Amino acid sequence: MKLTLWTYEGPPHVGAMRVATAMTGLHYVLHAPQGDTYADLLFTMIERRNHRPPVTYTTFQARDLGSDTANLFKTACQNAYERFKPEAMIVGASCTAELIQDDPGGMAETMGLPVPVIALELPSYQRKENFGADETFFQITRALAKPVEKTAHVSCNLIGPTALGFRHRDDITELTGMLADMGIAVNVCAPYGASPSDIARLGAAHFNVLMYPETGEAACRWMERELELPFTKTVPIGVGATRDFMAEVASLTGLTPQIDESRLRLPWYSASVDSTYLTGKRVFLFGDGTHVAAAARIARDEMGFEVVGMGCYNREMARPIRKLAKEYGVEALITDDYLEVEAAIEALAPEMILGTQMERMIGKRLNIPCAVISAPVHVQDYPARYSPQMGIEGANVIFDTWVHPLVMGLEEHLLHMFRDDFEFNDAAGASHHGGHHSTPASETKQPETADAATTGTVIWLDEAERELKKIPFFVRGKARRNTETFAANQGVHEIGIDTLYEAKAHYAR
Numbered sequence: 001m002k003l004t005l006w007t008y009e010g011p012p013h014v015g016a017m018r019v020a021t022a023m024t025g026l027h028y029v030l031h032a033p034q035g036d037t038y039a040d041l042l043f044t045m046i047e048r049r050n051h052r053p054p055v056t057y058t059t060f061q062a063r064d065l066g067s068d069t070a071n072l073f074k075t076a077c078q079n080a081y082e083r084f085k086p087e088a089m090i091v092g093a094s095c096t097a098e099l100i101q102d103d104p105g106g107m108a109e110t111m112g113l114p115v116p117v118i119a120l121e122l123p124s125y126q127r128k129e130n131f132g133a134d135e136t137f138f139q140i141t142r143a144l145a146k147p148v149e150k151t152a153h154v155s156c157n158l159i160g161p162t163a164l165g166f167r168h169r170d171d172i173t174e175l176t177g178m179l180a181d182m183g184i185a186v187n188v189c190a191p192y193g194a195s196p197s198d199i200a201r202l203g204a205a206h207f208n209v210l211m212y213p214e215t216g217e218a219a220c221r222w223m224e225r226e227l228e229l230p231f232t233k234t235v236p237i238g239v240g241a242t243r244d245f246m247a248e249v250a251s252l253t254g255l256t257p258q259i260d261e262s263r264l265r266l267p268w269y270s271a272s273v274d275s276t277y278l279t280g281k282r283v284f285l286f287g288d289g290t291h292v293a294a295a296a297r298i299a300r301d302e303m304g305f306e307v308v309g310m311g312c313y314n315r316e317m318a319r320p321i322r323k324l325a326k327e328y329g330v331e332a333l334i335t336d337d338y339l340e341v342e343a344a345i346e347a348l349a350p351e352m353i354l355g356t357q358m359e360r361m362i363g364k365r366l367n368i369p370c371a372v373i374s375a376p377v378h379v380q381d382y383p384a385r386y387s388p389q390m391g392i393e394g395a396n397v398i399f400d401t402w403v404h405p406l407v408m409g410l411e412e413h414l415l416h417m418f419r420d421d422f423e424f425n426d427a428a429g430a431s432h433h434g435g436h437h438s439t440p441a442s443e444t445k446q447p448e449t450a451d452a453a454t455t456g457t458v459i460w461l462d463e464a465e466r467e468l469k470k471i472p473f474f475v476r477g478k479a480r481r482n483t484e485t486f487a488a489n490q491g492v493h494e495i496g497i498d499t500l501y502e503a504k505a506h507y508a509r
């Protein structure tokens, strides 16, 4: 048992739903208790799809448990086939149904339905949503993809985008355009928009573009082995990664890399003089492994930030994130417990968080600006406007998104100069642009102060407290903590101005 309030990922059958909902002509029969239909809302409300997911639930109730739940499943399967006439079906169990062990796969097999029926084994108590999506897509590919003749011109498949994916819709558009500039057509994009007959012709492509390792890697590995389709290893999020990706595509195809950089604005925007204040901003990164790895490179190499911590919630990506963290000289945080993430952020006191919806909440509580880089996300991150993360336009979108919550350069300068001004004072919060003005940055609410006061180990003298207030609010928390640590190490119990400056000199060394 584990006490849980927020989860970064849903159960694996939600991953299977993301694959089924992304596709056309495929139906999912899910053995699940009454109430599990809540998952429909993820697609109809958060992603704002205009039709129900292609999922039939058996919705058994307590009174059904005494009788024949297996029959309930068979009837649901038969009805779903007759009503929707899909090209193929997937069948599986949710967490509760897993416990009653009805074996949906075995039962569906005995029914003799006239379309392929693919059984899913998703261990709900060990694995999560991303695994569910990856495994489901792998099983569908394994069952339906066949060796076929290659297309006459160079073509590729886009692999990994699903329903409820963070910006998957627009990443597909961006990549399709960029590949077309190089003369490469998209054979099949899957699972997003693909039908079972499209899956059957995956093998006609010359190579696979693995867009999201979390949801497409198992299928890519299988296709590499069985259909001789090599796949790309670089995820084109960020300017450097996009260029590397195009070079990788060129080496796979023998074509000359071509990128239309006339649309690219990130490099100049981040080199332009207004961005000087971004240099060295201390950022903390958290999300799924793929987006965190991409964000780390952009943050350090393209925006000039300092990465002070990084981590991911999906343990499938623990190894690459650990390795990357080492390269960046920071500690990797691999956890799906948001309280641990919150503690790490509090300890590091970054000036900005790049994370998920959860980190937005943490940022709000700690009054640290935050931009969203990865699922899980709320409805506002399925925007109406074109907002990819990948490729050229993705880099432009990322620049705007990350800079937006930060205090603008001029504003930061004014805040410092006129800290007693009625408008630009400390209580006005982090930024007029980040919407923080409703949560004033009260000094007394700072957790560091509470700690020191309650433990009684270090006391701030009035003059030192006044001097501390001269430090801009977004680095004040860090200065306060450093000074307290310094004082404690020196055996000093009262912090005066001298201690404050000694600590400053000490940490500047």
Ligand code: SF4
Pocket: 011, 032, 033, 035, 036, 094, 095, 096, 097
């Ligand atoms: S079966 Fe699983 S998804 Fe459904 S309510 Fe229970 S724990 Fe949640």
